[in-house]
Amino acid sequence: MTLMKNETMVYHIGKEHSGTRLDRFLIGATEEMSRTYLQRLIRDGDVTVNGKVAKQPSYLLRDSDRVCLTLPPPRPLDTVAPENIPLDILHEDSHLLVLNKPAGMLVHPANGVNHGTLVNALLAHCTDLSGIGGVERPGIVHRLDKDTSGILVVAKTDVVHRGLSTQFERHSITRQYVAIVCGVPAETTGAIDARIARSRRDRRRMTTVETDGRHAVTHYEILEQYPQFALVQLTLETGRLHQIRVHLQHIGHPVVGDAVYGGEQRALNDADTAALKQALAQLKRQALHACLLGFEHPATGETLTFSAPMPKDMQRVVDALRMNENYSEAHN
Secondary structure, X not given: OOOOOOOEEEEEOOHHHOOOEHHHHHHHHHOOOOHHHHHHHHXXXXXXXXXXXXXXXXXXOOOOOEEEEEOOOOOOOOXXXXXXXXXXXXXXXXXXXXXXXOOOOOOOOEOOEOOOOHHHHHHHHOOOOOOOOOOOOOOEOXXXXXXXXXXXXXXXXXXXXXXXXXXXHOOOOEEEEEEEXXXXXXXXXXXXXXXXXXXXXXXXXXXXEOOOOEOOEEEEEXXXXXXXXXXXXXXXXXXXXXXXXXXXXXXXXXXXXXXXXXXXXXXXXXOOOHHHHHXXXXXXXXXXXXXXXXXXXXXXXXXXXXXXXXXXXXXXXXXXXHOOOOOEEOOO
16 A cells, blocks of 8 residues: 555554564565665654554564554655656656656665666656655656566656555556466466465565465456467556566466566576577566556546557567467467
8 A cells, every 4th residue: 555644554463463573564564665664664753563652673563463654754855866867758747747667677766776767767857746655756656666667657746646546546547567478378368366475585575375465366368379478468456566477476377587486497498499589588577568557637537548569678579479380369
């Protein structure tokens, strides 16, 4: 859930989280906030447990604890400088802008990276970004992974930020992706319904879980199929961190090129032509692209829909796959 400045979120701890560190619980509960940022909020007194300020991120939660997290007003930008980075803008008005993010670009600064991000580019392009979301994320309503390309909407005012965030939380925004996956799903269409949580073994990864975690649903449809791969369209019902990548791994069809969730090596192993091997070598990221975004403009009430074609690196892989005589469109 996206927090607004000065908004307080309340979490009631159950037995499943008893013994969990406070900071680790909040990472899973909020998803989009970094561990460093959450630890700072705890130390600054913005988190309470049972009505008392929790100063230590290492506090171990107990059954029936009541945790309150208040997001403070954003601090002035002091470490993130504007950078004149070209942006592929699909739409812009005085309230928001919609852009097509390239693969390889971080949305906001993280892990000590304060340059070359979308936020750096936005600070140079706009002087009126919404400040909601903290010092590192002006205007950012949602995000895409660094190596996922595609459409993002950015808020310029707090009112529009709130309106867009509400639509994301209510799952009323249309979000479609295309991905090249390893193997061919047994069904032409389907829904992947599996809860998602952070991996206990590697905090950089997400994983599917039976009882804990957050509800997540991804709908898929095969667009084209090849002997060892498929081109699929995916529609998000919910929007969890790494949702599509984790869900596709869960059903045994990881995204081609995804080094984190098993799609990179498998794709290389299954590549059976020189053209495909060359295209995969040039890909250098997961073959996932946010191709369509539709929402209601919070200021005007107009329904807006934007699309972005598949990038060249993914298209090269598809072209190589189509060279196989056994290629077919799923609808034929």
